[in-house]
Amino acid sequence: MCDTFLSKPLTEIVKLQATLKDKKPIARSKRCLERMTENIAYRPGLVNDDVFAGIHIKVNSLLEVDRHCIICMDEMSLKANLFYHTGRDEIIGLHDIGLETKQFLVAQNASVIMARGIYYNWKQPVAYFFVHTQFKASDILPILKACITKLFDIGLHVDGVVTDMGSNFISLSTLLNVTPENPVFSVNDHDVVYLFDTCHLQKATKNNLVNNTFCFENKRTSWTFVEEFYKSDKLQPYRCAPKLTDAHIYPTNFEKMKVKYAVQVLSNSVASGMNTYDHKLFVEEFRNVI
Structure with missing residues (x-):
């Protein structure tokens, strides 16, 4: 009856609730979910395949129109600090943008890439980076294109990229050949619009x-x-x-x-x-x- 009268996403929800009705509440608690994810190590850069795998599962339950999204990029200042992570046998707080590029420079900024739905209200950080001073446009460019490619591969439609007007992002728009007359750049034959944040x-x-x-x-x-x-x-x-x-x-x-x-x-x-x-x-x- 669900398959006949309900939409596919709603059908999946009803079936899921039906299978959970006989399970104990503890199996569905917040702490249970935290235990399932606490051993997953999230590292700087586009190296967290578990994040994209989780997004892929969610994408499969979305309508086609709800898969349209934008990518937001932003930076924030950090209070420089180093500490030793005993579990990883690693010093945390150094310049690290993934891909084995850690440098012995104390990170003073953090940068984040987030995907956000356009028609459907959802958002998900997909990568973060520790940067010594400022995230260089030449380093952002390949990371941005790789991120867009990964999101397209899991079924999302990246329609735009939004940043503030930091000097590195202005340089990035220049590297992408973006102009007020032509604000579009291409990634694997997909057109993506580059936008500066309206408030900035x-x-x-x-x-x-x-x-x-x-x-x-x-x-x-x-x-x-x-x-x-x-x-x-x-x-x-x-x-x-x-x-x-x-x-x-x-x-x-x-x-x-x-x-x-x-x-x-x-x-x-x-x-x-x-x-x-x-x-x-x-x-x-x-x-x-x-």
Whole structure:
């Protein structure tokens, strides 16, 4: 009846639940699953075949449309530290990107590659790397192509790659011959779109506006206008843009890296407030002329 009236994924779920109904709850506990996986060693690089084998099992239960995904790549800073892993007889914390490339340099950054569904909400880290300073574009390129190939081989459809605007990722896009006019590169005859993360694009736009004047459509805009609006607005009892603070308008080097500040400055509420402020100045100027 399940095969007749239910979809294939739902049928598999019902059959699985039917086989588990007579088993003791302990066999289905979280700790039971942890014991099954605690002896699996996950190492830096694309060397963890168990990860891809597990994804392959999951992929077989997905509808064709749910197999479309993107790859996300990002880095984070680490507090440099070394420790000896007695089980592996290995020092952990050195530069290691897999493929027997460990170097005697203390890792200061970690990089992660994650696959995420487009139509169906799923995500899975597929590889991580310990890097001394910055993950070089020349090292990322073969790893990225190998990862995309592995995901295609297990049945996923990689439609895009998303990164932030770090200098190494900008260099990577250059190596892939990606341009604003042609944001597509090819891996084994599969077209993949390269995208910079939207939030980081907003941060870059805001930081460029701080130091430059933008000209477009015979118009000109400058950070000076935002400053003038903020100085006037913060004196009002009822503000148009109450979230704006000195950290938004006069940011430190650390605050310039905060995406939320850029998004809040370039928001619709700030734009509406500036439009109201501009209209008020126009009315006052018109009255003075009269």
